[in-house]
Amino acid sequence: MDYASTLSKPAHAFMHLHSQNPTVTSPHDWLDPSLQLHVPLVDVDKVRCIIRNIVRDWAPEGQKERDQCYKPILDELDRLFPNRSKERPPCCLVPGAGLGRLALEISCLGFASQGNEFSYYMMICSSFILNHTEVAGEWTIYPWIHSNCNSLSDDDQLRPVSFPDIHPASAGITEGFSMCGGDFVEVYSDESQEASWDVVVTCFFLDTAHNIVEYIEIISKILKDGGVWINLGPLLYHFADTYGPEDEMSIELSLEDVKKIASNYGFELEKEKMIETTYTANPRAMMQVAQDQASVPFRQQRVGVPEIWPLDFGGQSVYNFMHLSKTAFSLMRTGSCNETRILEFLRMKDIIIIFRCFDVFPAKYSDCF
Numbered sequence: 001m002d003y004a005s006t007l008s009k010p011a012h013a014f015m016h017l018h019s020q021n022p023t024v025t026s027p028h029d030w031l032d033p034s035l036q037l038h039v040p041l042v043d044v045d046k047v048r049c050i051i052r053n054i055v056r057d058w059a060p061e062g063q064k065e066r067d068q069c070y071k072p073i074l075d076e077l078d079r080l081f082p083n084r085s086k087e088r089p090p091c092c093l094v095p096g097a098g099l100g101r102l103a104l105e106i107s108c109l110g111f112a113s114q115g116n117e118f119s120y121y122m123m124i125c126s127s128f129i130l131n132h133t134e135v136a137g138e139w140t141i142y143p144w145i146h147s148n149c150n151s152l153s154d155d156d157q158l159r160p161v162s163f164p165d166i167h168p169a170s171a172g173i174t175e176g177f178s179m180c181g182g183d184f185v186e187v188y189s190d191e192s193q194e195a196s197w198d199v200v201v202t203c204f205f206l207d208t209a210h211n212i213v214e215y216i217e218i219i220s221k222i223l224k225d226g227g228v229w230i231n232l233g234p235l236l237y238h239f240a241d242t243y244g245p246e247d248e249m250s251i252e253l254s255l256e257d258v259k260k261i262a263s264n265y266g267f268e269l270e271k272e273k274m275i276e277t278t279y280t281a282n283p284r285a286m287m288q289v290a291q292d293q294a295s296v297p298f299r300q301q302r303v304g305v306p307e308i309w310p311l312d313f314g315g316q317s318v319y320n321f322m323h324l325s326k327t328a329f330s331l332m333r334t335g336s337c338n339e340t341r342i343l344e345f346l347r348m349k350d351i352i353i354i355f356r357c358f359d360v361f362p363a364k365y366s367d368c369f
């Protein structure tokens with residue numbers, strides 16, 4: 001994909017909102033057709049999403065949401081790593097770091113923190129804020145100007161928001177703070193990453209997976225023995241219900257099953273609680289959509305995977321099952337599912353897949369075909 005060209009337009013359009021472009025002298029100049037940019041709607045939507053993320057991560061207005069989502073994680077890190085040394089700080093990875101605020105807060109807490117992010121929109125914006133801000137409150141945006149629903153007043157909708165609320169460079173970061181651009185699966189599957197992190201923090205990230213089991217497997221591999229995984233966020237699987245021509249893979253497990261899979265990868269659940277949060281919500285909107293999020297610190301007992309799958313399908317690796325369609329996978333994922341239903345489903349829809357998974361079925365199933 002040509003990221004450079006898809007990016008230049010929305011980034012350009014966004015900067016126009018508040019830069020001193022000498023060609024724009026009055027608000028009416030925006031009506032000049034030569035200044036109209038033909039930006040695909042999908043990119044416009046991404047820019048709006050980034051603008052809302054600026055509020056979540058870097059505006060005073062986002063403090064309440066940061067307290068809901070980031071503070072419980074920071075508190076756990078503080079509790080779990082009480083004797084942090086400045087000379088050899090524990091290493092913390094934050095996959096899907098968005099605009100980098102959580103990764104920065106973790107760094108300020110005394111960890112060698114690395115954020116990982118694959119969206120160029122997010123990376124460009126976080127680099128702008130982290131590297132190019134000179135004072136707190138330097139920039140102003142109008143983040144809710146596009147939101148026509150649930151406004152209590154026009155003033156609310158048109159209100160300016162300044163950011164960042166802090167000057168990142170003087171926030172007190174620990175040496176080793178970095179942002180790593182790239183797909184989590186590609187970057188951290190590399191052998192060099194094995195057993196190199198003391199803690200992995202996933203915040204609103206797990207459900208971005210096509211294959212959540214793969215995410216968990218990678219987290220288990222890159223953690224040191226005795227390392228900790230802290231997760232907070234919903235299971236609002238991003239690729240659920242994307243039945244397009246490409247029918248992208250999406251494995252949608254319940255929290256119960258996520259915990260079973262994690263335990264099969266050597267994680268022991270230390271603590272769990274439900275937290276009510278919002279995500280990029282407009283704090284002054286008439287309606288706030290709050291979600292319950294599970295916050296789950298896991299401690300890894302051992303590295304290595306003796307038995308991956310909770311069901312006995314002949315001791316095969318979970319990857320044999322990755323060939324199954326998402327629905328077949330969902331049907332098979334719990335021990336309580338009805339064998340006949342699985343087989344009916346496979347007969348109806350997954351004829352080709354039957355042959356792929358046939359040899360991983362216990363012999364008793366093969367009589368049915």
Ligand SMILES: C[S@@+](CC[C@H](N)C(=O)[O-])C[C@H]1O[C@@H](n2cnc3c(N)ncnc32)[C@H](O)[C@@H]1O
Pocket residue numbers: 056069095096097098099116117118119122182183184185203204205208209
């Ligand atoms: C819902 S946002 C959460 C951002 C941030 N953690 C927060 O709580 O505000 C999920 C983030 O994960 C990123 N992401 C999704 N899939 C990814 C992948 N495979 N590798 C790296 N980043 C990914 C998205 O670009 C997005 O920034």
